[in-house]
Amino acid sequence: MKRLIAVITFVVLCFNVLSALAENDEKSEAINFELNYILERFYENSSIECEPLDISGQANMGFADEVEGDGKGGWTDQGPKNDMSSFKNFGSQKFWNIPFNIINPDKNEGKSCIILRGQNNEAFPISAEVPVNTTAGGIYVLHSTAYGAGEKAGRYSFVYEDGTSAYFDIVGDQHIKDFWGTLENNFTRVAWKGSNASSANITLNIFALNNPHPDKTIKLIRFESDGEGQFINIVGVTLAKELPIFPAMAMTGESNPGVVRYGIAAWKKYTDPDENVAQENVLNMSEYLDAPAGKYGLLLSKGDKFIFEDGTVAKFWGTNIVGNAAFPTMQEAEEIASRLSRSGYNLVRFVNLDNEELTDERLDKLSYFLKLLKDNGIYAYFSLLGNEKGDGDKITDGWKIDGIFRDDLIEKKAEFTKKLLTHKNKYTNTAIGKDEMLVMIDMADQNSMFDMEYGFTVLNVNDENSMAELTQKFNKFLKKKYSTTGKLSRVYSDLLSTESIEKGTVIINGNWRYGIFDENRKADVIEFFIQLQNDYYQKMKSVINSCGCKALVSGFTNRWDNVIPLHSIANSQTDFVPMNTMFSMGVDRTKDWPYLTELKDNTIFLDVDSTVSSDGHDGKSLINLVKTKVDGKPFVVSEWGAANISKQYGENSIVMAAISAQQGWTPIQYCFIYGEINKDKISDVYSTYNNPVTLGMSYASAALYYTMDELKSKQIINQSISDVYKNKSNSIGITSYLAAKTSNKFNKKNIVTKFNRSNEFIVDNGNVYWDMLDGVFFANTDEVIAFSGNVSKEESLGCLKFEIYSDTATIALVSLDKNKLENSEHMLLSVGSDAVNKGTVYRSKYVIQKIGDGGIAYNMVDGKITLKTDKNIEVYALNSDGTRETMIDVERDEGKNAVFYLNGALNYEIVRG
Template sequence: MWKYTSCSSSSVHLVSICRYSHSARHDSCLCVPASDMVLRFYAKGVRRSILPQESASASRNRFLKRLRGGEAMRLWIALCVLAVALPAASAPNMLLNGGFERGTTGWSLPGEAQVVSEGAREGRNCLRISTNSPGWTVAGQDCLLPRGAKRVRLSGWTRTQNVRMGANPWEKARLQITFYNANGELVGGYPPGFDIDGTTEWTLYTRDYEVPADAVRVSLIAGLHNATGTAWFDDLRLEAFDMQNNPLQPITESQTDTRDWYPLDSSPDDYTKPAVVDLSRYLHRPAGKHGFVTVKGGKFVFQDGTPVRFWGVNIVAGNVFMDKTTAERTAARLAKFGCNMVRLHHMDASWAQPNIFGNHPTSTLNLSPEMLDRLDYFIYQCKRHGIYIYMDLLVHRKFQRDDGVRDWETLENGAKIAAHYNRRLIELQKKYAHDLLTHYNPYTKTRYVDEPTIAMMEIINESTLFWLGGYGALPPSYIQEINDLFTEWCSKKGVSRPQGSVPDLLRQKNSTVGRFLYEVQTATYKEIHNYLRSIGVKVPIAGSNHWENWIGDVLSNAQLDYIDRHAYWDHPQGGYSPTNRFNNSPMVKQPAGSTITWMGRQQMEGMPFIVTEWNNCWMNEWISEAPLLMASYGSMQDWDGLLQFDYSGGDWAPRMEGSFNVGNKPHVMAARVPAALVFLRNDVPPTGKSYIYSFKDADDWLLRPMGDTVPGGLMLMQRVACQKDAPQTPVPDVPTDNFTSQHGLLRWSREGVFLINAPRTQGAVGFIGGKALDCQNARIEAQTPFCQVVLSSLDDQPIAHSKRLLLTAVARAENSGQMYNPSRTSLLDEGKPPILLEPVRATVTLKGIRATKVHILDHHGRRTGKTLPVTGGKITIGNEKTFWYEVEVAPATAK
């Protein structure tokens, strides 16, 4: 059987001709260009390179001798036809640094990737990716398609060593492209790529692809896809052609025109001075004045019956251990912005500088007195300012030589998966919790277990026995341990043990192993939960918060006190450097696929639900959209807490940095003010009717995704929750493009426009430029294409009766000199100080109320002494170099 495949190199078009022998079970292949130059010859399953001195005719004759009878003539007729049909054009490389001669420039690389000189195919360098743990270990680069592109050619050289296939046939060394539209959505599916396993020499892979109609961007990945081994890549190319096969010139960079943007005034705030923007009045001073947090009626309430919602941030790793001045300023700033909870995260990480163990080189058995003192003082400052503490226990602890942990060198940070069943790891978790939580804080004069400022805690961060991807990182002894536990469990249950390892059975979604994992994980959670109660912990306790949503995992966590989940929009890919890849797609244009709809499927009826990690990550340029969207729908869904990941600092920063740190993103911090008001005041109440998704804890349900039958858009229309064995609510008709909440207070469309029309908060977020958007008390007409314009009552009265309003107007922000790659999916230069803010040019026309004065506020939320004129009820903004205005209002004069 002959197979003919069109392929191409960087300079010539090739035809691959293969004859497959069913009896010998091998291919004989020839790759022939129009120029008749032979590149490779395959026979009897062994690849043999054509020697440079061997002529094309000699190669051809050697190949033809292998053919039988008339096959040679038929082959050459086919070659002639294909050689005439194929174009021979080539185009400039759209990839930046496709040969890795400039090191890592232009590429998003995983930690397992290195640019090396040893073994390069040609030139000085090539890319090597090597891993012993299956995972998504790929390099990537995105390219903006030139105007008129109809065809893209992928080519590149690859060699492999001991690449072992993962669970699926495509999980090998991989070279592949995908296409995306202007909203960052995948278009054209997943075109065929090149998948290679085993050990191979340098081989050229090339293929042409039709460009989908809506595509504006092409993304290349090269690496190991859930496989182990080593792969090398060199001379990677992406070329674009128009309808007539003419080569197109690539776009080399992209820089925003910021000539009319203004610099942020990053001078320190004086927190002793009153400010218009100061939400600390919504916080309890001191925290804990209403007693410990408890759970009643499926909600968080204090001991005295006071209900509470938590709006806050995470403080991470070494940032937790501040000096006293920074602790004071950080707590003051968070309180001013309305944060009433801080989650203390990654305190145990080995990479944290410092960490809670004082970065001891051989042991994590003892807590550092110096770090505890710093932690004590920050908790004390939080208590003073009305900020509650969410305490993490096991997060990213790297067990050390003296800890008595088996295979500690190769055990993953945080002991993911193993910490759920290994007895030594469970006992060490208890010891850490005991030492931390029974510690006496000399500043608050209480032990942590007796301090109501510490509001809740979790046992282990982002870990679950249901996470198939985590088993690949386990040392073999821990795989053997859980296999033995499964064998013992089956024997005790009197059930036949299925053949295979626990990870293999989990991959097969075996119902018996699903029940086993559920029972083991739940038993460990309950054991540690009971231990925490025995040492005096009084507050709610959660199990974990993995981003996957298997029913078995969520149900296991539901056996404790509340549900906690995590979700990110545009999480950086391949690492956390600004040069790593991001999609740069606005969430506001993908309502049904947003993180809101993802998290909403995991709320359990009758239990508090908190999201302790969420973010729309920088360098995505649309991230100011996130706070109001999250607060509005979180409030409508009646969630109990939203903690953005992460935060540091007591002042405005001179420069933006870090994919997650919102503390140095001024446009995000400004947008958090109206969002905090929405969430803390419950400005968007839950819808009157809830959709209840029913599921069972039967074995065949445990390995199903939570809420897999719930349309994403439903979470934008009414409250959604899950309940075991409840009557199934009929699924209502759900639109695909425009979503209006059941009570009419929220509207969100796929064109990228979100409107909130609540009594105390009214405004719009997204691509609202050039539109006239009506709320009950205001019409918003923005000229800035993407922005947020929001009116908030400052005296808690409905806007129609309020005397003071806050007008928030934010758009984008960049560092000075910040430069993107052509597709704006990576930074070539992350820029320098100062931060530049895009001005929002808009007109707000008040309805039913009359503005008597509009004060321009500075970046600390205080009056500057300057005002804006109000003509005919219209407030026109855009030249004031601020994102906040105070509007004094009175009822409109009756006609």
């Protein structure tokens, strides 16, 4: 009986032990690496409360080793020719401004450091535990390895008083470096250098690790080695009261896998601008706006130009407001309108107004918003069919393509349009549609009949009923054109026996564009689609006019490359021609293709694409816009933007401002706000409202656009309509396209304009120089100098010379007093690189695994600025609302020019005396 009780007791004991182990294991969590990085140049002035820990009780080795392999000596027991005996920095020491207590081996029985097992050497322990018994924001470790390699070296863990723990796996050559050599990265920096008999360079590095639970009492810190490969050599450990700060290396274009992007180089917390303060400061381009909107009467379309009723030529620099952002609260509306006007936007295109029902409450919110825009000199542009394809019967369910040809949906859209345009805005005492601040309307956003291509696009006919109605209309079209199936069979070589005009069974194959079909059938499908779009356009324009609205009306803002000429032909009968395009579609197309707008956990983005530095990919985006421009019609880039999160954030607006101004386009950036109004995080890849870099560069971009002149030379690309229907077009290089103001003319006769094709990818057309292969973009006017791209050497243009200590940046100098820059006494310098949310995690060099939440940070561009002037200047670093934050020291170079260093701000005010 006693034996049975003993067995049962043993089993219960084992079960309890195993349960406890399992419970403890469940309470252990991986640490999400996060540090507060500061540029090395600024790091020396930083401070953090630190407390060195006493590791004397855990120390098992000294620095000097007299006999190799005896298990008694110092360091890694490799003998006197390969030890650390040259290290003599004992006692209280500082490395990278962090205090450590280094044990003098003479005062601790020859023991001064913790050496953990490597190479399966059992003379060394595999772990050590250092008591703490207090709270901390993280630790600094002065350490190194031997036999270092790019593999797991060990693990550092915080063990808390409550029994839980948090661990971080230490990877060799990443978080810890071999003591031979002087290698470092943004995880670990060289703290001490010396030599021994085997190596001219031996080092100790400093590493910092955040504590994910700074409010918990840390019982101890456990250091473990893998045992089989690398030694772990710990010389000092120091607690940081708060999140550790760390000296960042200059940007090299390399991202370290697993690092929170917040801490890759030199990141600064961003504070959302106070609009009341900002309106009174220099970050304000509202002087380019002419309030109130509508003061010059109706907007007219005359040739390639937009001209107001009184003869004033209109020049619009626009942005999109998407979805629910069009219906803000009064306070939100006031802040948005202020930020829009400060950014220099004088046109807002509203997209996805139909994402929900137009209730009285939503109409009232929109009305107040429109009133504020009008007062600020900002015009409105409505896109009527914006919602994505849906499943229901309401217009808010989307339907896209179906909405162009289905009679019931067209009627619903007509009702929606009437309700929107006839609503009386009580804040302006005018119906929305009759207000002359509403200048443009398009039929459908990013959609046309030419999107009906199975296997190529997500936009397609929604169900069998829609397809039946489309087929019926197609057969009516054929009957009118050919009258009988017999005549049709003499035109279509691939007509099936089951296809009949009389029975309405001639099909429209979803793969009409790419399938192997008779050319005449394809041409008829194209002609039919254009007719459907024109019919829809005429119906909706009639509805718009019936509301008393005299805004200019256009068709469809399709963006697919292969249908550009067809899109242009279809829209050539409207008041203006719109087109959407996206630069740098840096999206991992294996995941959630084709659009990723909201940034969610595990959403994947690539930052490999750059508009400026390209082998023609983004040059092609601009070429597609040139191909869309129809001669004799104003051209609107209804959406442009970049679907990437990268250090090239700032470049796109500079490029678009310069190129579109030269070409005479009306550019509308996508977007200012996408749906959610969020001040605490970057909530999508496009929005400018809460992105410090795109917002910070918006002031210079607006100034560049408004002051850049159109090119004087003009060229026409003549194309045969029949060639377009048969997918034949000219192949022209980007230099040819952007050498002059270029547009397209569609003729019945086969007349083709010849160009010399350029493969050089260099644009130099006066005031713009763009070398795509080297990744350099310059644009300048009398009042603005702008540069974006790769910074490998000192660059100079006009009165500005700069040397940036990173691999890429965008920089612009703007005259605020409207004088030429060389004479301007008041200037704005803007710089930009990258912005992310706190907590963003990179899966690899280019791929974001987790976008992060709460807190926005931007990359502080470091560099030297030279202004060619012999006059005294004062330079002030500005905060996000334009308040002077710091006065920057100004020196004189050998040429007596003014020289100063950037201090991490996005914008700088320069006053010349």
